Amino acid sequence: MEIHKKIVFGRIDHTYLSSWKSDNEVELHKGNDVVMFTMTEEVMKQLHKKLGDKLTQIANERLEAAQQLAQEESSEDE
Numbered sequence: 001m002e003i004h005k006k007i008v009f010g011r012i013d014h015t016y017l018s019s020w021k022s023d024n025e026v027e028l029h030k031g032n033d034v035v036m037f038t039m040t041e042e043v044m045k046q047l048h049k050k051l052g053d054k055l056t057q058i059a060n061e062r063l064e065a066a067q068q069l070a071q072e073e074s075s076e077d078e
Helices: 041-077
Strands: 014-017 025-030 033-038
């Protein structure tokens, strides 16, 4: 039998990744609460790619919104 747990931590305040430890320990902080875990290099690469993809998506959405706003303001000035 396997037991699984899901921890709902909410929005984190900040993160910490030790640059001097070799075990790739990651900390997620919310107030005084901390979740600590380690990752393999392969998992870190996967996370890096997923975060990069998400940040690119957010940047594209903001760029489209800014372009739309600029077009609306431009048409109002005419």
